[in-house]
Amino acid sequence: xxxxxxxxxxxxxxxxxxxxxxxxxxxxxxxxxxxxxxxxxxxxxxxxxxxxxxxxxxxxxxxxxxxxxxxxxxxxxxxxxxxxxxxxxxxxxxxxxxxxxxxxxxxxxxxxxxxxxxxxxxxxxxxxxxxxxxxxxxxxxxxxxxxxxxxxxxxxxxxxxxxxxxxxxxxxxxxxxxxxxxxxxxxxxxxxxxxxxxxxxxxxxxxxxxxxxxxxxxxxxxxxxxxxxxxxxxxxxxxxxxxxxxxxxxxxxxxxxxxxxxxxxxxxxxxxxxxxxxxxxxxxxxxxxxxxxxxxxxxxxxxxxxxxxxxxxxxxxxxxxxxxxxxxxxxxxxxxxxxxxxxxxxxxxxxxxxxxxxxxxxxxxxxxxxxxxxxxxxxxxxxxxxxxxxxxxxxxxxxxxxxxxxxxxxxxxxxxxxxxxxxxxxxxxxxxxxxxxxxxxxxxxxxxxxxxxxxxxxxxxxxxx
Amino acid sequence: xxxxxxxxxxxxxxxxxxxxxxxxxxxxxxxxxxxxxxxxxxxxxxxxxxxxxxxxxxxxxxxxxxxxxxxxxxxxxxxxxxxxxxxxxxxxxxxxxxxxxxxxxxxxxxxxxxxxxxxxxxxxxxxxxxxxxxxxxxxxxxxxxxxxxxxxxxxxxxxxxxxxxxxxxxxxxxxxxxxxxxxxxxxxxxxxxxxxxxxxxxxxxxxxxxxxxxxxxxxxxxxxxxxxxxxxxxxxxxxxxxxxxxxxxxxxxxxxxxxxxxxxxxxxxxxxxxxxxxxxxxxxxxxxxxxxxxxxxxxxxxxxxxxxxxxxxxxxxxxxxxxxxxxxxxxxxxxxxxxxxxxxxxxxxxxxxxxxxxxxxxxxxxxxxxxxxxxxxxxxxxxxxxxxxxxxxxxxxxxxxxxxxxxxxxxxxxxxxxxxxxxxxxxxxxxxxxxxxxxxxxxxxxxxxxxxxxxxxxxxxxxxxxxxxxxxxxxxxxxxxxxxxx
Numbered sequence: 001x002x003x004x005x006x007x008x009x010x011x012x013x014x015x016x017x018x019x020x021x022x023x024x025x026x027x028x029x030x031x032x033x034x035x036x037x038x039x040x041x042x043x044x045x046x047x048x049x050x051x052x053x054x055x056x057x058x059x060x061x062x063x064x065x066x067x068x069x070x071x072x073x074x075x076x077x078x079x080x081x082x083x084x085x086x087x088x089x090x091x092x093x094x095x096x097x098x099x100x101x102x103x104x105x106x107x108x109x110x111x112x113x114x115x116x117x118x119x120x121x122x123x124x125x126x127x128x129x130x131x132x133x134x135x136x137x138x139x140x141x142x143x144x145x146x147x148x149x150x151x152x153x154x155x156x157x158x159x160x161x162x163x164x165x166x167x168x169x170x171x172x173x174x175x176x177x178x179x180x181x182x183x184x185x186x187x188x189x190x191x192x193x194x195x196x197x198x199x200x201x202x203x204x205x206x207x208x209x210x211x212x213x214x215x216x217x218x219x220x221x222x223x224x225x226x227x228x229x230x231x232x233x234x235x236x237x238x239x240x241x242x243x244x245x246x247x248x249x250x251x252x253x254x255x256x257x258x259x260x261x262x263x264x265x266x267x268x269x270x271x272x273x274x275x276x277x278x279x280x281x282x283x284x285x286x287x288x289x290x291x292x293x294x295x296x297x298x299x300x301x302x303x304x305x306x307x308x309x310x311x312x313x314x315x316x317x318x319x320x321x322x323x324x325x326x327x328x329x330x331x332x333x334x335x336x337x338x339x340x341x342x343x344x345x346x347x348x349x350x351x352x353x354x355x356x357x358x359x360x361x362x363x364x365x366x367x368x369x370x371x372x373x374x375x376x377x378x379x380x381x382x383x384x385x386x387x388x389x390x391x392x393x394x395x396x397x398x399x400x401x402x403x404x405x406x407x408x409x410x411x412x413x414x415x416x417x418x419x420x421x422x423x424x425x426x427x428x429x430x431x432x433x434x435x436x437x438x439x440x441x442x443x444x445x446x447x448x449x450x451x452x453x454x455x456x457x458x459x460x461x462x463x464x465x
Numbered sequence: 466x467x468x469x470x471x472x473x474x475x476x477x478x479x480x481x482x483x484x485x486x487x488x489x490x491x492x493x494x495x496x497x498x499x500x501x502x503x504x505x506x507x508x509x510x511x512x513x514x515x516x517x518x519x520x521x522x523x524x525x526x527x528x529x530x531x532x533x534x535x536x537x538x539x540x541x542x543x544x545x546x547x548x549x550x551x552x553x554x555x556x557x558x559x560x561x562x563x564x565x566x567x568x569x570x571x572x573x574x575x576x577x578x579x580x581x582x583x584x585x586x587x588x589x590x591x592x593x594x595x596x597x598x599x600x601x602x603x604x605x606x607x608x609x610x611x612x613x614x615x616x617x618x619x620x621x622x623x624x625x626x627x628x629x630x631x632x633x634x635x636x637x638x639x640x641x642x643x644x645x646x647x648x649x650x651x652x653x654x655x656x657x658x659x660x661x662x663x664x665x666x667x668x669x670x671x672x673x674x675x676x677x678x679x680x681x682x683x684x685x686x687x688x689x690x691x692x693x694x695x696x697x698x699x700x701x702x703x704x705x706x707x708x709x710x711x712x713x714x715x716x717x718x719x720x721x722x723x724x725x726x727x728x729x730x731x732x733x734x735x736x737x738x739x740x741x742x743x744x745x746x747x748x749x750x751x752x753x754x755x756x757x758x759x760x761x762x763x764x765x766x767x768x769x770x771x772x773x774x775x776x777x778x779x780x781x782x783x784x785x786x787x788x789x790x791x792x793x794x795x796x797x798x799x800x801x802x803x804x805x806x807x808x809x810x811x812x813x814x815x816x817x818x819x820x821x822x823x824x825x826x827x828x829x830x831x832x833x834x835x836x837x838x839x840x841x842x843x844x845x846x847x848x849x850x851x852x853x854x855x856x857x858x859x860x861x862x863x864x865x866x867x868x869x870x871x872x873x874x875x876x877x878x879x880x881x882x883x884x885x886x887x888x889x890x891x892x893x894x895x896x897x898x899x900x901x902x903x904x905x906x907x908x909x910x911x912x913x914x915x916x917x918x919x920x921x922x923x924x925x926x927x928x929x930x931x932x933x934x935x936x937x938x939x940x941x942x943x944x945x946x947x948x949x950x951x
Binding site: 347 | 467473474476477478489
């Protein structure tokens with residue numbers, strides 16, 4: 001194990017963040033104006049309030065960071081700004097194509113959601129002075145996570161959209177509780193694993209060079225597996241099931257350093273997928289569509305995947321230019337297929353840039369996980385980073401035919417309030433943890449220190465083989 | 466815990482690498498394949514939003530793309546409505562371009578032809594919008610209008626050629642249709658128009674001049690006469706030939722009668738020229754018996770029967786059946802028994818005779834220009850399809866056909882001051898219906914400027930040679946007059 005040596009007086013880097021933010025806002029506003037110029041030949045009339053509002057929102061977060069988390073990572077907020085902004089531009093662009101203007105537009109709703117998401121992120125930064133406070137709520141978050149995950153199955157409020165029952169409706173609002181379950185479960189896994197990691201990592205028999213856990217220690221992974229199965233079978237949502245189970249296995253591995261957990265996890269998931277494939281035509285169709293999206297039969301059934309691919313292909317290297325392509329031909333161009341929509345108009349260069357932005361986002365998360373001193377923080381940071389990376393892989397891999405298409409949202413970009421709120425909260429949590437990681441003198445709030453074990457790096461692990 | 470975090474970050478890096486590779490595959494490596502897929506609506510929309518080349522006749526566009534303010538950017542219009550419909554075809558968002566030049570010359574009109582490659586590259590570099598090539602046709606607008614007017618409400622076809630070059634001067638097929646509703650951007654309107662057109666029992670979408678296949682009837686006797694002269698069965702137009710009231714066909718109990726039941730000359734004998742003037746069935750039946758099926762077939766093939774032509778539209782193949790026995794050969798010699806021809810083919814027969822026996826390959830496209838009017842393909846050099854007869858035979862046939870118009874069944878094709886050569890035809894095709902009326906002709910007889918074939922469906926009178934002469938000959942006359950400036 002390596003120990004990172006912090007400089008004695010680390011800089012806060014808030015100045016760098018401000019510079020990057022100005023660049024990010026510039027990119028988004030340029031994209032917005034280009035779209036209108038390409039579509040209508042005019043600069044949009046409402047550019048001043050939109051530019052002002054967007055800048056004010058983002059700068060507010062920046063100021064809160066200066067005040068409440070001065071040492072937070074300086075790159076996360078600018079990346080989030082660009083991604084959220086480009087998503088907004090594409091949603092606005094699709095509004096223009098569909099003649100949905102002003103308050104009828106999806107962009108209008110998305111702007112409101114962005115405002116709420118920023119407010120929620122600021123609230124998290126205010127309320128949560130230290131991420132370790134979350135450890136107190138390990139089992140509360142477990143309950144919340146499970147409830148959120150299974151909420152769409154409750155008759156009356158659960159709703160099936162596109163064959164997957166991952167939505168709930170309360171009054172006029174549609175919500176995907178899975179997005180929040182992801183956060184709750186990451187907190188729970190971190191709290192739970194940091195407690196039990198010793199027993200999960202040490203006890204067990206050695207078979208074929210792998211140390212396999214004892215039968216009774218298999219409990220937690222089996223519970224997670226059953227939960228994922230429930231999601232798979234009753235919500236018919238392979239994407240969410242894959243995300244939750246993948247998140248758990250990844251965090252379990254990080255906590256225990258045991259490769260055997262990954263092997264067990266993969267086996268269990270393979271069994272679940274094999275079962276789902278043999279039992280439900282819904283999944284067979286998805287696989288069929290994935291393997292041959294262009295066969296006449298499959299085009300008849302759903303040309304969504306094919307349309308997304310054609311869209312990206314028509315963009316080529318340099319793209320058609322914002323507002324000049326035809327992303328509106330693809331269904332769900334503003335949600336599940338927002339990445340192909342952007343790929344069509346920004347080209348391969350744009351697609352690569354977007355993927356690389358996400359990569360840097362995750363890299364900053366991983367850096368935070370490496371830098372933070374407590375085990376809970378490490379697990380939470382890597383868990384949240386991994387969840388973003390894995391979700392992105394599932395959704396973009398789905399639309400680019402790496403894996404079968406499953407319905408997940410593209411973090412920060414897709415149209416939809418729940419996704420936006422949840423991902424801004426994830427960013428706020430990562431900012432909070434990174435502030436702890438980079439702060440020169442860790443100040444441990446009273447009440448947390450008492451049940452905190454010594455820093456993980458110091459603990460000597462004695463393997464009993 | 467940092468070691469597993471680092472290891473996990475490698476996994477995350479691998480996931481991102483997969484996405485980067487996949488995006489590159491879709492947007493770069495496979496982009497061309499994906500863009501070329503037939504069901505790709507974006508490619509279709511791209512081609513619709515490109516300015517398609519015009520089709521020009523006599524300096525006027527008969528098909529052109531005009532800019533409009535909608536997602537397709539250009540609307541394809543046909544200013545002459547029905548007049549050029551079967552020639553141009555149509556370009557429809559709802560059903561594509563199944564017919565005519567819009568189909569056959571799509572790569573030129575859309576700008577995708579290989580000959581336009583250099584231009585496409587410069588378009589890419591200069592940022593100019595790629596647009597299609599403009600096609601200029603050989604059609605003489607006066608001849609086209611005259612043919613359209615003369616054919617009137619009749620079902621049928623008129624096609625005119627320049628005998629010396631093979632250039633198509635007129636091409637009219639009735640009934641026609643208006644291609645404009647089909648190219649409408651109102652998809653419901655376009656699909657409805659397509660429904661109406663594709664279910665039309667008169668098949669107005671069919672270009673009858675090249676894709677209508679008819680029995681040629683007595684017009685085929687010209688080919689039989691050519692075969693007889695070429696094979697030395699007769700020496701010239703005044704040779705004596707049999708002309709009984711009824712020809713006894715071997716191997717069968719049926720006989721081949723003359724329409725009027727009378728012999729064609731005294732003592733059941735007549736001259737070849739007179740036999741053609743009055744379209745004597747028994748004379749040409751007996752010549753058919755004497756020649757045999759293969760020689761008739763070979764002579765027809767020299768005029769173009771059996772050839773698959775593209776002008777650039779695909780022309781249906783005209784045919785004389787193979788392996789004819791004696792009675793079948795006698796019937797084929799008068800243009801019955803499964804002999805099938807397009808009006809264009811019969812125009813080529815007339816044109817071949819007019820051009821000293823040389824049949825020229827017919828063509829419709831005179832020149833191709835790029836959007837900025839650079840010539841891409843200039844007027845093609847005339848191409849000889851075949852030497853169908855000797856010059857001697859051609860001049861004998863010309864004399865005989867002039868006589869048909871001057872003294873025989875084709876009198877209604879006479880033009881003051883111009884020697885017209887022609888041949889009437891009445892082709893039975895369905896016992897319950899009147900026969901088709903035919904007329905093939907060219908003028909002036911000695912230095913022909915135009916050859917015409919006319920067919921009027923169900924336009925004849927059963928049991929009479931009058932149909933071709935009365936209905937079809939005046940139509941041919943009006944077209945020839947238009948071209949000769951009379």
